[in-house]
Amino acid sequence: MHTRQSIIEIFSSFVQFEADRFSSWATDAKLRRSMQRCVNLSPQIDSLQTNSDHFWAVYWYKIWLSQAASVQPTSIAKGHLSAYLQEPCYWEAKKTTASFSSNQYTLSDCFQIAISQIDRVLKNYDVNQGFVLKKYATVIFSSAIRETLRQRHEVDICTPWGLLRKISQKRLIESLQTAGLSSTIIDTYVLAWNCFKTLYIPKQATVTRQLTRPNNQTWEAIAELYNSQTQQPQNPDTLERWLLNSAVAVRNYLYPPLTSINNSSSGQDSVEWIDNIPANEQDSLISEIIAQEEEESRLDQQAEINQVLMSAIDQLEPQAQKIIQFYYGKGLTQQQIAQELEMKQYTVSRRLTKSRESLLQKLAQWGQEKLHISVNSDLLQNTTIVLEEWLQNYYNPPRLPSSLE
Amino acid sequence: MTLDTADTALFTFAKPTDLILEIPPTEDAQKFSPIATCYQTYINQLCLSAILPWLQEDFSPQAQPAFNTAALPSIWEFVNGCAIRIANKRLILIPSEAIDISELRVPQEWIDIPSWVGDYYLAVQVEPDAGWVRIWGYSTHEKITTVASYQPSDRTYSLDASQIFSDISSLAVVQRLCPEEPTKSPLPLLPTLPQQQAENLIARLSNLNVITPRLAIPFKLWGALIEHGGWRYKLYQRRLGLPEQWSILEWLQKGVSQIPQQLGWVTLEMQTSMALARSSEQIPPQTVLSRHLLIAGQAYELRIIPQGDAQQRIWRFELQNATVGVSIPGGFKLRLLSEDLQPFPNNEDTATTAVEKLFVEVALEPGEGLVWEIEPVPDNYDQEILRF
DSSP states (O other): OOOOOSHHHHTTEEEEEETTEEEEEEEOHHHHHHHHHHHHHOTTSOHHHHTOHHHHHHHHHHHHHHHGGGOOTTBHHHHHHHHHTHHHHHHHHHHHHHHSOOSSSOHHHHHHHHHTTHHHHHHHOOGGGTOOHHHHHHHHHHHHHHHHHHHHHHHHTSOHHHHHHTSOHHHHHHHHHHTTOOHHHHHHHHHHHHHHHHHOOOSSTTOSTTOOOOOHHHHHHHHHHHHTTOSSOOOHHHHHHHHHHHHHHHHHHTSOOOOGGGOGGGOOOOOOOBOOOOHHHHHHHHHHHHHHOOHHHHHHHHHHHHHHHHHHHHTSOHHHHHHHIIIIISOOOHHHHHHHHTOOHHHHHHHHHHHHHHHHHHHHHHHHHHSOOOOOHHHHHHHHHHHHHHHHHHHSOOOOTTOOO | OOOOHHHHHHHHSOOTTOEEEEOOGGGSTTTOOTTSOOHHHHHHHHHHHHHHHHHHHHTOTTOEESSOGGGHHHHHTTOOOEEEEETTEEEEEEEEOOSSOSEEEEETHHHHSTTTOOSEEEEEEEETTTTEEEEEEEEEHHHHHHHSEEETTTTEEEEEGGGSBOOTHHHHHHHHHOTTOOOOOOOOOOOOOOHHHHHHHHHHHHSTTSSOGGGTSOHHHHHHHHHSHHHHHHHHHHHHTOOOSOBHHHHHHHOOOHHHHHHTEEEEEEOOHHHHHTTTSOOOOEEEEEEEEEETTEEEEEEEEEESOTTTOEEEEEEEESSTTOOBOTTOEEEEEETTSOOOTTOEEEOSSOBSEEEEEEEOOTTOEEEEEEESOOTTOOOOOEEO
């Protein structure tokens, strides 16, 4: 994959996969025109700043934020941001397939898992915290890919009945929504599922994944409980069918299909982006962002943060340092680290948590003393992102823009 | 323990912000028997046994469940979750078997019952087959009351994963750098239930056709019912078909019943002071009941001593320091209340200055129930209804 060069390209093109490899960048015409217009609008602005992709990311993010209340899933701001985040998404997917070799998931698969997190990224991104959107998104993408792949392994070794006991109500509802069921139907399924969970209990201590089908007597009891809570009684066979359907929906939820934007062979129309930004709003927003741009102070802080964290790592015990190096530097899994250092995997997890605790504390203390930021759980949530971002970059400096696949 | 491929996947894909803890091997099949009526009890036991050692090692050696260990099954019979005391904070563990970590679902009891409320709520995934738990985040009472969405169908507060603090390492950090972080929202007290109403509710909920008692009556009534340790035990006994555990007369005749024994009640043979004074005569020692309590870091003993003869039904409650010669500090109080926590005349003794003992004497009707209270509150205090 070649990285994109021009601002217009970065905010208007999408990765195209073919045979599970990168094939090209496809430009969306509407997004390109919109971006061209923006660039034309700002000739008076110093070219150095408007060429910074971060500047435009903040710009489109603020537009997206101002429109978020009106629920536009295909707003043009989101289109631009989706295009922008194609690259970090691609790199995370690439990293995953490189580290965890398996034929169970493909590059485009991992890409899709990550890109479907965009809504979550935008909703939780806080531009005031000084994160670069690209780096914030990278942390979220990485976490989402890992979590989904892990869940797939779990789901794959469960029988339908075991699986149904091991999902949250939220996941059940989301899976049924993705499968296209109406909310009325979903309510009945959820009630049936709750009755199932209440009455069908594992009989053996360690047989929860491989749970067998409830016997007929249990089904009768489930139906009775269900019917006592609804105006529309059902027989046990129907409830059993609903629950089996639910299990299928839950499995499918973890395998999102590649969206048409990234699938050049899908033959579907590209997304209709909705552009309803008043023209004068764009102008004033550009000036506002320039005024707020604290590029220089951010770079200064970056140097101090480097100092704090490098010295914090030096103060860790040698074995803890090794674990950090292996995990963030070599990209070893906790399992591989355990083998390498001849310790239990549980021990790796605990040591890693403890080391990160120590780094997090030093970073938070620095913030407390230097920036007079009071420490609380909310702040630490952001400090974690800073820490994760730093650890990834410290051991793996970003690629140069001119590198080719 | 060797892990199969799915669990290797756990460590392969583990996020650095999660903490994975092993469930100690002794906790598996033995604890879970058909007699343990409750799968929920089993899951909560696994969760506690995996997490408590970690809390004791990494946070404070004093970390302990906030209820007496013997009391925990009576909670888990009805509600998911476990409260832990660390220093002056309460942690509530919320175990779930869900593979996905899309939400943290906290039962209303841990949010809206004033004496049950916690500072921090830990989201714990429990995997019984493979023997591990995963702590994937935490939240605070304050966050849950302001941000979570209430689910009337199962009376839980649900927080989306994105609303949870996902880095478990930050819990220790916030304790060290900002222990005074506001974590709790203020709560109204639950209305006290009159005894007759409590008895009616218990009778209704004892019926095993009521499959989920906590959903069967309005929460205000349910909360008040289980917040009262005596009523909670009563309901627990009835649903499990256990015989009455708190009959004092039975304790004196046959020995302390199983559950109170686990709470620390014992019988003692005592020479009464009268018998000692007339040492030339053979007066048989008296059986009294005794329970050790930890109050403000010191060991105390609560005793119940029958007075006079059986017809008179007079009982004497005594509190003294467990170490002979050490007195009770000024300010301590010993108090007796009716079953529904109502006072009555002469029900209380206060140490205005340091004293050797506090005592209260009562005359009781057959079958009458009493609750004892002490100020300051003993560790893991839970009301018990003693039946005379």
